[in-house]
Amino acid sequence: MSALAIDVRGLVKLFGDKTAVQDVDLQVPKGEVWGFLGPNGSGKTTTIRMICGLLHPTEGEGTALGFDIIRQAREIKLRTGYMIQKFSFWQDMTIRENIEFVGRLYRMPNLKETVDRTLADLGLTNRQKQMAGALSGGWKQRMALAAISMHDPELLLLDEPTAGVDPQARRDFWDEIHRLTTEKGVTVFVSTHYMDEAERCDKIVYLAAGRKVTEGTVAEIIARSGLHTYRAEGTGIRRLARQFEAMPGVEDASYFGAALHVSGTDPAALRRAVDRVSEDGRVQWTEVRPSLEDAFIAMTQRAGVDARFAAA
Numbered sequence: 001m002s003a004l005a006i007d008v009r010g011l012v013k014l015f016g017d018k019t020a021v022q023d024v025d026l027q028v029p030k031g032e033v034w035g036f037l038g039p040n041g042s043g044k045t046t047t048i049r050m051i052c053g054l055l056h057p058t059e060g061e062g063t064a065l066g067f068d069i070i071r072q073a074r075e076i077k078l079r080t081g082y083m084i085q086k087f088s089f090w091q092d093m094t095i096r097e098n099i100e101f102v103g104r105l106y107r108m109p110n111l112k113e114t115v116d117r118t119l120a121d122l123g124l125t126n127r128q129k130q131m132a133g134a135l136s137g138g139w140k141q142r143m144a145l146a147a148i149s150m151h152d153p154e155l156l157l158l159d160e161p162t163a164g165v166d167p168q169a170r171r172d173f174w175d176e177i178h179r180l181t182t183e184k185g186v187t188v189f190v191s192t193h194y195m196d197e198a199e200r201c202d203k204i205v206y207l208a209a210g211r212k213v214t215e216g217t218v219a220e221i222i223a224r225s226g227l228h229t230y231r232a233e234g235t236g237i238r239r240l241a242r243q244f245e246a247m248p249g250v251e252d253a254s255y256f257g258a259a260l261h262v263s264g265t266d267p268a269a270l271r272r273a274v275d276r277v278s279e280d281g282r283v284q285w286t287e288v289r290p291s292l293e294d295a296f297i298a299m300t301q302r303a304g305v306d307a308r309f310a311a312a
């Protein structure tokens with residue numbers, strides 16, 4: 001048996017003459033949690049649908065849980081929990097009725113016991129009689145996770161499972177994900193736009209315009225971006241960002257709450273820029289770890305420049 005839960009190579013998907021996914025390789029080891037990031041329309045959902053056999057790639061091949069994504073979609077579906085983007089339920093059924101319904105779709109044996117266990121596992125027993133439509137976003141997502149994990153899948157493909165869910169509920173949801181991987185060895189491949197969620201993953205894959213821009217741990221990606229960042233806080237920093245515009249050595253200057261982050265790839269030039277702005281001594285700069293978001297933006301811009309050169 002392969003040690004990889006997902007092993008796909010050269011995936012391409014065209015819709016008409018539009019390229020949604022271009023030459024994507026993914027090798028996700030069993031038992032790991034991988035985050036899938038990228039701007040709207042970058043091809044995340046399309047890639048996930050190809051991995052679980054719902055959509056045939058235009059080119060490329062591969063396996064999920066050792067089964068061929070083109071010829072063995074049924075085998076993959078039996079062993080995978082796929083939470084589609086904007087997962088929805090029968091609003092006027094209770095939590096229990098919804099889970100039972102899904103259980104019947106999966107033809108689960110011992111339905112009553114399986115539903116009892118699934119509800120208990122996800123802390124839903126006390127709420128099982130509540131109407132799904134009346135639940136808050138966080139509880140809806142927990143119910144969705146119950147529904148897609150009741151058949152004990154080995155692989156979870158989650159497409160933006162926490163979009164629009166508040167921070168506490170997102171944290172609870174992630175605790176659940178980590179419990180499933182620790183206790184049951186489940187592999188999780190999860191798309192998200194939240195950087196704090198990306199930081200909870202073993203590895204991250206970042207797509208832009210259908211192509212894989214980078215992949216690795218948070219530390220690897222930040223190191224590979226080659227960025228250096230200085231941060232200043234306090235009342236004196238408002239309007240400072242403008243001074244950095246077009247300054248040599250500065251690629252980006254943006255506010256994060258009450259702090260200003262200034263980034264660039266040439267450490268000496270960046271330091272000179274920061275020193276110039278703090279000449280009057282009113283602003284104190286400290287070097288900080290660049291944010292993941294900054295790393296993605298810098299690498300995407302660079303990939304875009306490369307692509308233009310390649311086309312010329």
Ligand SMILES: Nc1ncnc2c1ncn2[C@@H]1O[C@H](COP(=O)(O)OP(=O)(O)OP(=O)(O)O)[C@@H](O)[C@H]1O
Binds near residue numbers: 038039040041043045
């Ligand atoms: N069935 C389809 N027919 C035609 N074009 C499609 C289809 N599905 C997706 N696309 C296009 O493929 C590209 C990739 O879309 P996809 O939904 O995979 O992106 P995404 O990364 O999931 O975006 P988001 O973050 O908004 O969910 C987009 O340009 C989209 O419009």
Ligand SMILES: [Mg+2]
Binds near residue numbers: 044159
């Ligand atoms: Mg999507």
